[in-house]
Amino acid sequence: MTAGCEDVLEAVLLGRTLGADAARHVAACPRCTADAPVLRAVATALAAPPEPSPGAGARIAAAAAPVLARLRRRALARAIVVALLPLPLIVLIDAWAVRALGGLLAGVLPDALATYLVYHWTAALALWLGLATAAVPLLAERQLRGREGCLR
Numbered sequence: 476m477t478a479g480c481e482d483v484l485e486a487v488l489l490g491r492t493l494g495a496d497a498a499r500h501v502a503a504c505p506r507c508t509a510d511a512p513v514l515r516a517v518a519t520a521l522a523a524p525p526e527p528s529p530g531a532g533a534r535i536a537a538a539a540a541p542v543l544a545r546l547r548r549r550a551l552a553r554a555i556v557v558a559l560l561p562l563p564l565i566v567l568i569d570a571w572a573v574r575a576l577g578g579l580l581a582g583v584l585p586d587a588l589a590t591y592l593v594y595h596w597t598a599a600l601a602l603w604l605g606l607a608t609a610a611v612p613l614l615a616e617r618q619l620r621g622r623e624g625c626l627r
């Protein structure tokens with residue numbers, strides 16, 4: 476089988492030993508004569524990649540830190556917006572539930588007791604809603620930290 480330029484150069488690049496046919500082709504072909512030494516050097520470099528210099532990881536991390544921080548802020552803002560999106564609907568449902576409870580209790584209980592229970596329930600709902608809303612940034616930050624921990 477006669478060796479073509481592509482076959483010979485591929486064999487050189489992959490570090491294979493050339494057969495007699497291929498060696499004759501390299502000696503006779505101007506393209507292969509010029510390219511074979513370069514490809515041999517590439518094959519040698521690929522076979523034993525250089526060791527990274529000491530501190531390269533720290534330098535790369537320092538160079539990437541501003542970009543990573545910006546991406547982190549964006550992801551945090553996105554997570555907070557997504558988490559707070561249903562808040563108006565929750566407030567509307569709570570207001571509707573408070574009004575319904577107030578109407579129900581007003582028909583059964585004395586006015587003072589019904590009003591007290593409605594205010595108490597409203598305060599409890601406001602407290603829980605406030606705590607849940609305040610926890611959103613903390614939970615989003617924690618979720619991002621957990622995700623970044625998985626990537627390391």
Ligand SMILES: [Zn+2]
Pocket residue numbers: 479480481483500501504505506507508
């Ligand atoms: Zn050739």
